[in-house]
Every structure is written in C-alpha cells, then in structure tokens.
Amino acid sequence: MFFLQLMVVVLCILIGARMGGIGLGLMGGVGLAILSFGFGLQPTSPPIDVMLMIVAVVSAAACMQAAGGLDYLVQIAEKVLRKNPRRITFVAPLVTYIFTLFAGTGHVAYSVLPVIAEVAHRTGVRPERPLSMAVIASQIAIVGSPIAAATVALLGFLAPLGIQLTDILSVTIPSTIVGLTLAALITNKLGKELKDDPQYQRKLEDPEYRKKIEALSASVDRSIKPGARLSVVLFLMAALSVVILGAFPSLRPAFDHGPMGMAHTIEIIMLTTGALMVMFCHIEVLKVTQGDVFIAGMRAVIAIFGIAWLGDTFFGAHEVMLKSGIGDLVSRFPWTFAVALFALSVMVNSQGATTGTLMPLGIALGLPPASLIAMFPSVNGYFFVPNYGPIIASIDFDRTGTTRIGRYVLNHSFMLPGLMSVSFSVIAGFFVSGLVL
Secondary structure, three states, X not given: OHHHHHHHHHHHHHHHHHHOOOHHHHHHHHHHHHHHHHOOOOOOOOOHHHHHHHHHHHHHHHHHHHOOHHHHHHHHHHHHHHHOHHHHHHHHHHHHHHHHHHHOOHHHHHHOHHHHHHHHHHOOOOOHHHHHHHHHHHHHHHHHOOOOHHHHXXXXXXXXXXXXXXXXXXXXXXXXXXXXXXXXXXXXXXXXXXXXXXXXXXXXXXXXHHHHHHHOOOOOOOOOOOOHHHHHHHHHHHHHHHHHHHHOHHHOXXXXXXXXXXXXXXXXXXXXXXHHHHHHOOOOHHHHOOOHHHHHHHHHHHHHHHHHHHHHHHHHHOHHHHHHHHHHHHHHOOHHHHHHHHHXXXXXXXXXXXXXXXXXXXXXXXOXXXXXXXXXXXXXXXXXXOOOHHHHHHHHHOOOOOOOOOOOOOOOOOHHHHHHHHHHHHHHHHHHHHHHO
C-alpha cells in the first residue's frame, strides 16, 4: 500500500507541474481525494498560518508594484549596472539578489535582464555569464528574503522549535552570498570571449543582425509614478519591522500565553503596509491583483494548499515507518535530505511548495533545525529543466546567441552556474549554521 500511495503522490506532483499555474495545487486536491476516499488516510490540517502569512506578504509586495516601486528599483539598478560594466558578471547577480530580497519573488529579474544583456554586449563581455548568474541569483535569494513564500513557510514549521526569522536569515543570507560569489568567479571564466566566439562573429557579418544589435544600445527612460519612492520606503520599513520583531519577542504585544506569534505579527504588519500604500501612494486598487507579483504569490499559496497538504497527509500516515526506514540514513548523512529537496523542487518548480511538502518530513525525521536551514538553498531547482520564465527571457534578450539551450536540453547555459550556486550555498550553510545557531 505504501508504494501505491507514494505513486499517487508523485503522479499528482508530476501532472500538476506539467499543468503549470495553479495546476500543482489543484492536483494536490486530487491526490488527497484518492488517499482519503480510496485508501482511507485521514487528512491532516492544511498549513493555514503559512498560507495566510504568504497572502499578507504578497498583498503588500503587489501594492508596491502597483505603485511603481519595482520600476523605481529597476531605474536604480540600471545606473549601477552601467557604472560597473567590466564587473557585470558579479554586479548583475548582486542586483537581482537584492531585488528578490526586497520583493520576495524572483520574477522581478525580468526588468533588468535586457539591461544586463545590453551592457555586457557593449563592453565585450560574454552575455551568457552575467545573464546566467543573474537568473540563478534571483532564485537563490528567495531563501534569504524575509517575505518570500518559502522563507515564511519554513519559519512557520520551525517556529514551534524555537527558531526565529533572524536565525534563518543569519544563515541563509551569508551562505548564499558566499555560494553565488564562488559560482560567479568560475562562471566568469566559462566560454569564449565575444571577440573570439566564431558563432557570434559569423552573425555580425549579416547587416540586418548588426543593425538589431546596435539598436539594443538605446536607453529606455522610465517615468516613475508619484508614489513609487514612498511605496519602496514603506515596504522596506515593513520588512525591517518583521525582522526586528522576530529577533526581539519582547517588542510584540504580550498575552496570557506569551508574546504574539510571528504568524499574526507578519500578517498584521504586511496588511497594514498594503493599506498605507493604497492610501498614500496613488494606487489603483484593481491593478494590485493584475501584477506579476500578486499572480506568482497566489500560485504559491494554492500550491502549498494542495501539494503541501497532500504531502503532509501521506508522510503523517507513514511517519513511524519512514523514521525507522530512512531516519538513520538522513541523520548520518543530512546532505541526502538536501538532494531530496532539490529533486522535488525540479519537479514542482516552486520553492514554497517544496518547503511545505518536505520540511515537515525533515522535522519528523529528527533533523536539527540548523541542518534544515543550512539545506534550505536546495529548494532552488528551477534552473535544472530550462522552462522557467526568466531563463527563456534571458535567452531571448541575448541577441549574441551565447545564452542558449544545448542540443541535449539539459546542457544549457544555466546548469553549471546553478549547480555550483546551490552546492556552494549548502556547504557554506552548514559552516555558518555551526557558528551562529
């Protein structure tokens, strides 16, 4: 029965991932129907607190986008990139990393990808290098963002074990910065320089192609909305407040059972921040729900609702057997759990869903919170199969043709930078967690 039920879970994940959009969450419901009605497994409680925290955070981030806050950040990023063209392989991932930290989603990378491609080309740097690192950094940064769906989900699971948000960030931010820096150092040497790339030089012989390349150098001015700067300030203040209140529980309201929980704290702060933006940043409320940030965030909520609930129900029903069967292996070799996180993230294309599905299993298996946080970067397997939006976009933006999908699909421009970034970040995570936790 165990393997038959496991097959149901895996098939629902694969079919849901293939559907895309909210398909992953919906197929989680299908799996639950089969397990409960067909096999008689009792459903566990859905992760309500995690879902509501994500909804609140996404609402505030979507308000910032509707106010023009993301456009304002993009304008700042363009100036930084153009001032440091020769170091673009290092500056580009730093820019997208910071963007994701603030926005809680890697989709903000879309805005600066054409700038990265153009600056790299104009300075003779192979665009494949900064573009691949920028896309990978925009995903890796998810685990360091205090308002990302995956980070909020991990906090929800580890909070009962005494872990605060600052504990997570104190490990994930330095470890991912180390991992990305090491990966960028190696990536900066990959491939031939543009002047030595025969494929690019052949393309330059076409007058039409050369004209298109030269047109990329035209700078596009973006008008900034009146409330854009204020929305960024409000959002940053909210994120900082969450971090401070997480670090110092005594600052939160105290009740009979102790300080107010972080779930309610995050929800209240973010909903209030969104309301302040609507009131003072000249936002059309209808546009809040039409932006990429809101859509991506709601997908994460539905994915966690369905798939995480399905996974928790399955693992809960077989907890004793799983602990005795693989608990010893995972306890002796924690990195094997990191491999499981990475493999599931490749299948579901969602850091939040991966976190919601497997982290409860890691806790049930007795893995220390420090180890789970160290392995947290492993939920970033988006790049493995090159079907993720920013990957496709960066290939389109690189008119030189250096950023591409190989003949065998998996030998694409993002594979090596991605594998290096995740591996180095996890290794650094174990080292850092041993020092600070």
